Amino acid sequence: MGKVLVFVESSNGKIKRSAQELLTAAKKSGQSVTALVGGSQAQQLATECAQFGAQEVFVVKDSQFDQYNPELFTEMMSQAVAEIKPTVILASSSSLGKDLFPRVAAHLNTGVLSDCTELNLQGDDVTVKRPVYSGKAMAKMGFENSSVKIVLMRPNQLPIEAPQTSATAATKELSVKKTDLKTLIKEVVKGTSEKLDLTEANIIVSGGRGLKEAANFKLLNELADALGATVGASRAVVDAGWVSHGMQVGQTGKTVAPTLYIAVGISGAIQHLAGMSGAKVIVAINNDPNAPIFQKATYGIVGDLFDVVPKLTEEFKKALHH
Amino acid sequence: MKFFVCIKQVPDTETKIKIGSDTQSIDTTGIKWVMNPYDEYAVEESVKLRDSNPGSQVWVLSVGPKKRTVETLRTALAMGADEAIAVDAPENLDPYQTAKALAAVIQQEGGAKVIFTGKLAIDDNASCVSQMTAEFLKVPHTTVVSKFSLSAENILVERDVEGGAKEVVQMLAPAVVAANKGLNMPRYASLPGIMKAKKKVIKELDFAGLNTGASAKTKVLSLELPPEKPPVKMLQGDSSAQVSALVKALRDEAKVL
Numbered sequence: 262m263g264k265v266l267v268f269v270e271s272s273n274g275k276i277k278r279s280a281q282e283l284l285t286a287a288k289k290s291g292q293s294v295t296a297l298v299g300g301s302q303a304q305q306l307a308t309e310c311a312q313f314g315a316q317e318v319f320v321v322k323d324s325q326f327d328q329y330n331p332e333l334f335t336e337m338m339s340q341a342v343a344e345i346k347p348t349v350i351l352a353s354s355s356s357l358g359k360d361l362f363p364r365v366a367a368h369l370n371t372g373v374l375s376d377c378t379e380l381n382l383q384g385d386d387v388t389v390k391r392p393v394y395s396g397k398a399m400a401k402m403g404f405e406n407s408s409v410k411i412v413l414m415r416p417n418q419l420p421i422e423a424p425q426t427s428a429t430a431a432t433k434e435l436s437v438k439k440t441d442l443k444t445l446i447k448e449v450v451k452g453t454s455e456k457l458d459l460t461e462a463n464i465i466v467s468g469g470r471g472l473k474e475a476a477n478f479k480l481l482n483e484l485a486d487a488l489g490a491t492v493g494a495s496r497a498v499v500d501a502g503w504v505s506h507g508m509q510v511g512q513t514g515k516t517v518a519p520t521l522y523i524a525v526g527i528s529g530a531i532q533h534l535a536g537m538s539g540a541k542v543i544v545a546i547n548n549d550p551n552a553p554i555f556q557k558a559t560y561g562i563v564g565d566l567f568d569v570v571p572k573l574t575e576e577f578k579k580a581l582h583h
Numbered sequence: 584m585k586f587f588v589c590i591k592q593v594p595d596t597e598t599k600i601k602i603g604s605d606t607q608s609i610d611t612t613g614i615k616w617v618m619n620p621y622d623e624y625a626v627e628e629s630v631k632l633r634d635s636n637p638g639s640q641v642w643v644l645s646v647g648p649k650k651r652t653v654e655t656l657r658t659a660l661a662m663g664a665d666e667a668i669a670v671d672a673p674e675n676l677d678p679y680q681t682a683k684a685l686a687a688v689i690q691q692e693g694g695a696k697v698i699f700t701g702k703l704a705i706d707d708n709a710s711c712v713s714q715m716t717a718e719f720l721k722v723p724h725t726t727v728v729s730k731f732s733l734s735a736e737n738i739l740v741e742r743d744v745e746g747g748a749k750e751v752v753q754m755l756a757p758a759v760v761a762a763n764k765g766l767n768m769p770r771y772a773s774l775p776g777i778m779k780a781k782k783k784v785i786k787e788l789d790f791a792g793l794n795t796g797a798s799a800k801t802k803v804l805s806l807e808l809p810p811e812k813p814p815v816k817m818l819q820g821d822s823s824a825q826v827s828a829l830v831k832a833l834r835d836e837a838k839v840l
């Protein structure tokens with residue numbers, strides 16, 4: 262039987278939804294599940310890890326791990342792997358996960374697969390599906406010559422189960438020492454948005470050149486507020502300087518996989534589609550019935566966005582607050 | 584002072600992808616190849632850095648089938664790179680093998696002050712090679728970089744993370760810096776640049792000859808086209824009717840609200 266190590270990320274004192282997804286998947290596989298969580302709140306987070314399926318939790322109670330540093334975290338993973346001896350590591354294909362685990366894999370001379378959208382975990386047999394060629398093909402992939410198989414899952418791809426409030430796990434402490442760091446995080450400049458990041462968001466409202474000018478993004482912000490959504494954008498409006506480039510969806514922006522993506526005044530260029538075709542339901546609002554976005558959409562509205570969007574905001578408010 | 588840039592040639596973003604008869608790779612007939620878009624930012628940054636550090640040099644490096652990599656290396660030379668190395672290798676190396684080859688060549692050529700890469704190759708979608716190369720070279724790395732500066736021994740970068748936040752990271756050089764969009768505006772190759780690039784000699788190496796001993800750690804079992812979307816449902820009537828039909832459909836049919 263295999264041993265699955267789940268690397269747990271947290272925010273605001275709670276484990277992230279993506280970690281809940283990974284713990285649930287590990288538990289369902291019927292293998293032994295160990296969670297690893299670091300930072301000054303590690304001890305509190307351990308309880309939550311147990312509730313989602315960890316039988317054992319390694320905590321690194323050290324405020325150094327409140328902030329990601331590739332060197333420090335590579336050292337933590339290296340020690341954790343030596344101690345826990347997992348056959349599989351599951352982590353999120355987040356900013357942190359994508360940066361850290363390829364380095365860890367190289368360090369351990371083992372394989373890693375990033376940005377996976379499907380996971381098949383049966384004993385030592387691990388296969389995944391992941392988009393390649395900007396989502397124009399799906400690759401089924403596996404490992405070879407790998408002592409531990411590292412899988413990075415895109416958030417929002419796996420189901421979670423209700424936490425088992427009575428579950429507990431054995432907690433073990435891991436102390437990680439590393440000096441002579443060549444990497445120093447000098448500062449973290451907060452983003453303007455308090456909302457979930459595009460890559461984690463469940464609902465996204467995205468705007469394009471059809472909005473005519475930067476100030477009109479107000480319409481989208483109102484729509485997003487009614488839905489609890491995160492606002493995204495096409496490259497055209499990012500390059501025009503209307504919104505910041507962290508909001509860009511597409512090939513040279515972010516790849517997103519929400520359950521609902523609403524594209525407003527976006528034509529649907531292939532590079533934009535590359536970033537959002539993984540959305541479960543796509544709504545397109547465009548005044549050109551021939552816009553390519555309609556070929557990818559689930560639902561389409563041909564109309565003037567300045568007329569449609571405010572009405573839609575009101576309709577959502579009614580539907581969601583009654 | 585030497586700067587290395589690792590560049591990959593990938594199918595043009597507009598290319599239609601067809602699965603090959605082996606079902607494990609794509610059918611490359613008729614594909615237009617271009618420099619990986621993120622690698623353009625890497626080349627641009629290195630050329631700017633070279634220009635502000637007289638006496639320094641930009642070396643570009645690509646691993647892959649020679650007939651293709653030399654094309655993209657010429658593009659980089661035309662953008663202003665000084666020297667180019669093509670490592671002839673089979674099509675299907677995995678990121679681990681690629682990084683082993685890149686690290687071996689960089690080491691063999693005497694190392695570099697900064698190694699620039701792209702944050703992601705848009706064909707394999709791995710975002711692995713930069714960090715792996717850094718690990719094999721035993722140097723620090725930062726990925727998703729949208730701001731860069733170099734002062735004596737230190738590299739100062741900004742890394743884009745979730746929620747529009749930025750991490751300001753200082754690394755002791757040498758280090759690997761993986762470029763994101765926003766780092767700069769890549770220049771177009773000028774005509775004199777293209778003419779000059781044509782005359783340059785590209786140094787050729789062979790993957791097997793590097794003796795990295797690296798075997799692949801991951802493999803493609805099969806490729807498939809993404810599932811076809813059912814046809815779009817267009818909502819009819821005036822805008823009020825369209826909007827209420829949409830909300831109803833999202834709630835009762837798609838069940839996403």
Ligand SMILES: Cc1cc2nc3c(=O)[nH]c(=O)nc-3n(C[C@H](O)[C@H](O)[C@H](O)COP(=O)(O)OP(=O)(O)OC[C@H]3O[C@@H](n4cnc5c(N)ncnc54)[C@H](O)[C@@H]3O)c2cc1C
Nearest residue numbers: 469470471495496497511512513514526528532533548566
């Ligand atoms: C290498 C490369 C990488 C790229 N990467 C990306 C990327 O990551 N993301 C990305 O988005 N693009 C990317 N692009 C750019 C892409 O090709 C398109 O240019 C861009 O997506 C277009 O943005 P848009 O849809 O907002 O603008 P447009 O194509 O101009 O579309 C505007 C749409 O708004 C509609 N419209 C206008 N007025 C109204 C109205 N009143 N009501 C309703 N609809 C209206 C129009 O019918 C039109 O369809 C990339 C391009 C290249 C070459």
Ligand SMILES: Nc1ncnc2c1ncn2[C@@H]1O[C@H](COP(=O)(O)O)[C@@H](O)[C@H]1O
Nearest residue numbers: 589590646700701703704709710711712
């Ligand atoms: N075959 C290659 N030759 C040279 N550089 C490469 C190669 N593959 C990847 N790279 C570099 O590594 C970056 C990340 O690639 P990847 O990890 O494949 O997504 C690319 O943007 C390139 O800078």
